[in-house]
Amino acid sequence: MGSPRIRPDAATVVAAGLLAVIGANLLPLVGVLAWGWDLTSLLIVYWVEALATVLLAALKALFAERGSPSVPGGIEPLHELRAKRGGWQPRDGWPPIYPRNVPFALSILGFWVVTVCPLTFLYLSWVSPTAALSPSLGLSIVALLVAQASSFVSEYVGDERYRDVSAREVLRTPGLLGLVIVTLGWLGTAGRAGGLVVLAGAVLAKTGVSASRFYADRVGRPILHLGERFGGGAAFSEPPPELDVPEAAVIARVAADRRSVLLGSVGAIGFGFVHRLGLCTLAAFGFALLVRDPPLIAVTGLAVLAVVAARVLSYYLRYGTVEYRRRGDALVAYDRLLDAPQWIVSVEPTMDVSVRNAIADRLLGTGTLVVSGVDSVDRDEVRLGPVRDVDRAVERLDLPVARTDRPDRDPAAIAACAGLSLLFLAVPAGLFLTPRVETSTAVGVSVAFGPFFVLLVGVLVWAALSRI
Known part of the structure; x- marks a missing residue:
């Protein structure tokens, strides 16, 4: 995490908040001891808490201002948006939404859909619980939801904590709660639902997890350094990946061709299914076709169409809203929607520029250039285009490109x-x-x-x- 945020005059606030978290999490222990709650009652309370935490975490991740390091070996849904810089402010007074955080928000939602939800249905079919919803259980759930919402409004948005966290930091807590739910479900399927010691131990373990996470989020270091023991000291946050626009005036502009961008998105649809959520969506649709269930076919078909639409919109946001500007000796890719530069490169005679053999360019007569060796990004090359007339774009931007023709037809x-x-x-x-x-x-x-x-x-x- 980032540097500690705590100040001497804020120690009392953190201590009071920590006591409040511990008290709220020990409330189910009262239900176990005084109201006769069983394991199923605990599962209902914790399942609702985990669901609310996941939804709020996905919402928090969208507003997180700091950058998130890449996940080794992981591919998030719409991962191409990780390269977007800048944010979109839906209305005055609200924090901006950063498209680069959308893959992380979808990742935690996808994890819940493809893991926790199936395990929940499996538990219900295996154990067949007969828990009755009591007033005390309903009151605990309502209090839990109110506490979650008030914390989001007053602390995360009101105190502007979104400025000091990254999307990866925000999404660590839902994973811990999911582990608690899976553990309780395993205890239920193992036939150990009736032990008072087991129920009390589950409540105390959940309280310890929540208290540790609260302390680490506010202070900047984990209790007893447990995070270093189990997390390997991995970095979850980095400075915001924003760029400073050169001070030179804009002397030329070339906009991306929207028709070519939309056509190019068709070829990128398949990559929208190369992750857990996409593969599970295709598998569910195939199963629905196999069993010939019209309602199931309709639901899973809409899910597939949603993935396709999200992929097209993501591709368009990546390239369709960008304008290429020449500022003095610099070439700037500027996103007009997000009002932020995406990459900056110095225009020199030794500049490495090549022509991309894109299918959409061949069909529509547009052109796309590939610029290599750009220091302002963490990848090997960036794309300039597609533009309506690549020769005119090269001339207007004064780029050192000798040939813009593509390979001959074969x-x-x-x-x-x-x-x-x-x-x-x-x-x-x-x-x-x-x-x-x-x-x-x-x-x-x-x-x-x-x-x-x-x-x-x-x-x-x-x-x-x-x-x-």
């Missing part, structure tokens, strides 16, 4: 890719046309091996279109 490669695509598509088509194979079997094989064929055909179609 009819032989187009024919070969088209033939192989038809060959692969003939396999699932033959299953449905052959009378010896039942329709249910054909659907099952298609669902099981469909992603493999879609991947192969997609690569071949892309290769063919790139040679048009």
